[in-house]
Amino acid sequence: MITTTHIWQALEEVKDPELPHVSVVEMGIVRDVQLEADRVHVKMTPTFSGCPALDVMRHDIAAKVRELGFTQVTVETVLHPPWTSDWIADSARDKLQQLGIAPPIRHGGNLIPIAFLDVATCPRCGSSNTILKNAFGPTLCKSLWYCHECQDGFEQFKAL
Amino acid sequence: MNAHHQSALAQKLLFLADDELILAHRNSEWTGHGPILEEDIAFTNIALDEMGHAATWHRLRQELTGEEVDTAVFFRDPAAYRNVQLVELPNSDWAFSMLRQYLFDVYELVHLAQLAASSYRPLAEAAAKIRIEEIYHLRHTAAWVTRLGLGTAESNQRMQAALDTHWPYAHQLFVEMPEDAVLAEMGTAVSPTSLLDEWQQITTAHLTQANLIIPTNHTPPTTDRADHTDHLTSLLAEMQSVARQYPTAVW
Incomplete structure (x- = not known):
């Protein structure tokens, strides 16, 4: 039985394409993961609004969740609260x-x-x-x- | 939200998006042509930021109108664009582009602070997000206004010429369109006219310190966002050419 914890763990493997080795979870980009029956809803937030890597990350996040066997996956972009670099985890700062x-x-x-x-x-x-x-x-x-x-x-x- | 209110809001989002997009496109023309490498990089970054902001506004508009962002950007004719003429004027020298960006940056910060208090939550959230990023723009362009204004006789003269051109055009940003009046009444967005005093105070203080003289002409060449110069037509012809030639392309 796959739980949201497993989904968060899987998303640790999705990297920021402009910062190799740093994951979208460590960057604070993934804000929420909801699992309801067989549907997964991920909330992500942009770092810099014009970042060209955002679309790639959105695509990679959905693809990673599908790899776990889910077919109904949505990735929603939220702007509130606005992303702050303070959310970058210590592990990512080391990297x-x-x-x-x-x-x-x-x-x-x-x-x-x-x-x-x-x-x-x-x-x-x-x-x-x-x-x-x-x-x-x-x-x-x-x-x-x-x-x-x-x-x-x-x-x-x-x-x- | 009734239909009248909603259509005014969709149109306001178009004003915001078109100003940012056309300015971003103009600034992107400096890529590879900047006066020094650092500025080439900086202006390209600023252009990319503004393009991201245009996309943010367009996505909010899409939620209201259903029109796809790419359709709105690449398949809309010049007559349907609603940017102010300030942003469509073709680049000339570096001072011209830097001063235009400075005047726009101050307008944005003053405007976004108010929009962040909008009763329409998606608008308030987007304004709050964009405002944080704009801090870096104003810091950069304000420093260049000082540097060029107080630099050499030539740099000062070029900045003054740029200011003389842009000052009346910039005042179009503060003209209240009929949609602005509807939104102001509903508390969705402030009327741009209410921002003029603060914008004038900030820009006048800074420009004067940079040894620049504030022009006396405050009258924009047009007060209607539907009016454009021919420059917009050629800008869009270039910007839209690939999308129109390959409408089914994906990238």
Whole structure:
């Protein structure tokens, strides 16, 4: 008998296509899983509204649930409460760090000071002797930084 | 919600979606042509954000009208678009695009703060979501307004020329359409006219600090969102060409 716990576990295998190894569950993108008789309803929420990976994730989530044997699967996109980078789990923060991406600073709902603070710790050497080079990066969710210690660039996942 | 109210709301969502989509398309024309690599990346990101916001508004409209998002975007003729003329003007120099985005960003933040209090929940939720993302836009464009306004004589002169062009056009954003009046009465959305004072205060303070002179002409060339310049026709011809040539294509 498959329960919602099994579905959540299966969804841990669905990765964010722009952040390999990080799952949609760890990212806080999957908000709810409902199982009623043989119907599964998944609620997901977009990180950045314009993220081109959203459609891929929506498709992959539905496909993963179908793999468990369900034929009636719906994936609903919800906007409330709005996704925040604070929901990114510690496990995902560690993975981001290993990928060379500084995890976002937790802001506890008070984003504006963080968005203007310009602080990032280099994911390679741990130095905070860093400088923001561009608030926009290769994907909507990342900014570009330079570490004066490593003398090399790195990315930070933007706080949202 | 009665039919009259619902049709006004669907039309308002079209105003929101079309402004964002056409501005996004104009900004996307900078991709590969930015003055420096960082700005090429930044403007492309901003364009993508605005396109995502347009899609968000269109999805809300689809819930009301049943019209598919792609149909609304790719198979609607210029005469049926409801964006303001500000966003359809063709790009010229970097100052022109940066200043337009700045004026629009301030409008959006002021507008979204009000829409987030809408009695129509899907509208309120979408506005709250989009508003958070817009923080990064205004931070970026406001900094460039300062940098270019206080930069060299040439950068200041180019920004002033851009401001002189955009200022009257930007005022169309605050013209109340008949649908706005219906929605304001129902508490669904504020009238854009009520946002004008705050927008003028914020932009005037910032632009003045950047050594720019506020134009005296506040009269937009049109007050009807159904009126467009010929520039929209050529923009849509390009944007819609692939979808119209291959209407059954999936990607």
